[in-house]
Amino acid sequence: MRIIILTIATAILTLLSRPAFSQETRPTSEKDTISVQNRIKTLETEKARQIALEKQDLKEKISNVEEQLAANEINKEEAEALKMDFAKAAAKNIENRSAIIDNQIALLARNEDINVEDSSFKLVFNTDSGRFFGFEFENNNDTVLKVKYDIRTTSSLLIAAGLNNAIIEGQSLEDSPYKIGGSRFFEIGWVWKTRVFEQSNWLRFNYGFSFQFNGLKMEDNQYFVERGDQTVLETFPLDLDKSKLRFDNFVIPLHFEIGTSEKVVKEDRIRYKTDHKFKLGLGGYAGLNLKTIQKLKYEEDGNDRKDKLKRNYNTNNFIYGLSGYVGLDNFSVYLKYDLNTIFKDNPVDERNVSLGVRFDL
Incomplete structure (x- = not known):
């Protein structure tokens, strides 16, 4: 053949x-x-x-x-x-x-x-x-x-998930009004990876697109209310079973990835295998906020109520931040931090932060 x-x-x-x-x-x-x-x-x-x-x-x-x-x-x-x-x-x-x-x-x-x-x-x-x-x-x-050739660019499915919260100016995470375990994020997208140098695979450029879903679950029966140009937390008049604000973003992630690989030379091709190999990616992302949703779950007059409020909540439409990952093979620990504030005109700056795991499948 x-x-x-x-x-x-x-x-x-x-x-x-x-x-x-x-x-x-x-x-x-x-x-x-x-x-x-x-x-x-x-x-x-x-x-x-x-x-x-x-x-x-x-x-x-x-x-x-x-x-x-x-x-x-x-x-x-x-x-x-x-x-x-x-x-x-x-x-x-x-x-x-x-x-x-x-x-x-x-x-x-x-x-x-x-x-x-x-x-x-x-x-x-x-x-x-x-x-x-x-x-x-x-x-x-x-x-x-x-006859000689090699593959310089590959692609993969990106899936990431983990804990989410906000860095609030002048406060520590221990004082955060958002639940540490209850606030989570999920990300899914498609990324390409290109070797920067033709004859080496130690440095790669990782790029693509993804959808981020960042959630903040409020403590102490609080929910978000728009007061003019500001968005503030207030106590809900009834007992809340659930109070959560979610930001749906579309972003372009860009990372430089360094790591080890095995060079495999065959008669008609060269391959760089990264199976079970170390990798470190550093970079960031930029994109748009597509939608902001607040979900409230409570009981009123003996009836269970579920409110899904789609509003602007004075959130920033342009999303950008820093991110990085470190791991082996397709698995890595993943950290991302929004440089933009969550709300435009609030007197105290809040920035979204996420920590979880990432899979490049």
Whole structure:
């Protein structure tokens, strides 16, 4: 299947590349033909070298199996099975590597009339093992065919939840009029993560969009009332079973994320795996308040009442703040803090703060 895919890709890319080579029609010179032939010889030499490397690698693996058998670490049946597996893998590797080079030879042979003086060609290797990795063939600085590739941007579902409260000017959280355990937040969105550097994954840029639902549950039978340009807490005339103010926000989160990763190099691609790896993200967010709702639950004249009051409550419409997370793999501890005040014109500033867990799924 890989040979078929490579053949089809080579054919398509050859067709796409023809306009770049036919900008100026000129006869094929003897010099061009010799240059192409030299490149074909280089590829044939590399093909032979790769086959020799695979055979040498197989020889070393079989020798290691013989040593394990002699030391009674494995039995004869296990040794034979290992030898067979190694032999099959080596044969498949030779087949795949040969197919890649054979396709490049065929490409050069079909295009002997290209302007080789304006072209560049190089083999690409895995620098750790010396194995043939792919090839690049360029004309007038435009890459025509490149087998080597990697993924630079990934995306994931963002889900976060935890405790919510407000930092009030001149007060500590212990004196907060909002319940510590009863005030919560929830966030859901979609984020993209892009490696900042092409050849490294230690620094990533994390960005996207999300919906934040921040709730404040009031203590001592209090609820919010608009008094002109200010929003104040007052005692409700009846016994409240529930009193909660919720802010629904749409924000754009932006973070720079640093962390470790495992670089995985294969024949046709590079991957950076962050499974079970440390990460630290620092940044912020900005957006809009979509809706503010106050929910009151109480009993009146023997009847249960549930009021859902959708009002402005003099809240700030523009939301912005700082946020960060630290964790492993897809899980992290998450902290966010609004730099904008909750209410526009209140004499005492209040700013929303949240602490919870975050999942990038």
